[in-house]
Amino acid sequence: MNTPTTNEHALREAVIATALAMNAQGINRGKSGNVSARFADAAFDGFLITPTGLPYAETTQGDVVAMTLDGDARGARLPSSEWRFHRDIYRARSDVHAIVHTHAPFATTLACMHHGIPAFHYMVAVAGGKDIRCAPYATFGTQALSDHAVAALEGRMACLLANHGMIAVGASLGSALALAVEVETLAEMYWRLLLLGEPHLLPDAEMDVVLDKFRTYGQPR
Numbered sequence: 598m599n600t601p602t603t604n605e606h607a608l609r610e611a612v613i614a615t616a617l618a619m620n621a622q623g624i625n626r627g628k629s630g631n632v633s634a635r636f637a638d639a640a641f642d643g644f645l646i647t648p649t650g651l652p653y654a655e656t657t658q659g660d661v662v663a664m665t666l667d668g669d670a671r672g673a674r675l676p677s678s679e680w681r682f683h684r685d686i687y688r689a690r691s692d693v694h695a696i697v698h699t700h701a702p703f704a705t706t707l708a709c710m711h712h713g714i715p716a717f718h719y720m721v722a723v724a725g726g727k728d729i730r731c732a733p734y735a736t737f738g739t740q741a742l743s744d745h746a747v748a749a750l751e752g753r754m755a756c757l758l759a760n761h762g763m764i765a766v767g768a769s770l771g772s773a774l775a776l777a778v779e780v781e782t783l784a785e786m787y788w789r790l791l792l793l794g795e796p797h798l799l800p801d802a803e804m805d806v807v808l809d810k811f812r813t814y815g816q817p818r
């Protein structure tokens with residue numbers, strides 16, 4: 598079994614790898630966005646988060662910031678300016694162990710129109726419900742934005758943030774990243790539909806069937 602220290606180092610590397618992957622997979626550009634993973638050992642209870650203002654390619658594991666659930670930071674760097682919603686999501690959701698926040702182009706386009714993503718395709722259920730909500734706008738880094746994000750994520754694993762971007766959460770960094778890619782794919786399709794006209798949405802009862810199948814059989818990946 599790994600020592601806690603080894604686990605922390607591996608998780609720091611995984612946070613950086615996930616941040617690099619979200620850019621490589623085209624769901625984020627440059628230094629915007631951020632990634633965190635819940636971390637606890639005998640001496641610490643909180644999460645590891647990407648630092649502010651550092652290109653991911655230049656980020657080393659020592660730059661990743663450890664934060665407690667009280668919001669105290671430990672390390673040489675300052676945490677991402679969005680640390681508040683990471684902290685508050687971990688506080689509110691024991692099922693969440695990783696968070697990916699991106700300014701993915703299509704998701705953000707919809708978010709700038711204050712459009713959530715309705716049940717235009719059955720895969721919308723991959724985020725845990727019959728729609729993917731768009732949280733109201735608040736200034737980045739504020740408690741108001743964090744409160745809106747936690748509310749929009751209730752019963753969901755992803756949400757859009759008005760005039761800003763999206764958040765995807767998961768039981769692991771891999772599942773949060775995969776969901777972020779899925780949400781961006783859905784956002785692109787929905788955006789195309791809006792150009793064509795009025796999409797045919799799936800009825801609530803059908804989304805109940807799909808959600809039940811996802812729960813019973815696992816997500817069709």
Ligand SMILES: [Zn+2]
Pocket residue numbers: 629630679698699700737761762
């Ligand atoms: Zn952001």
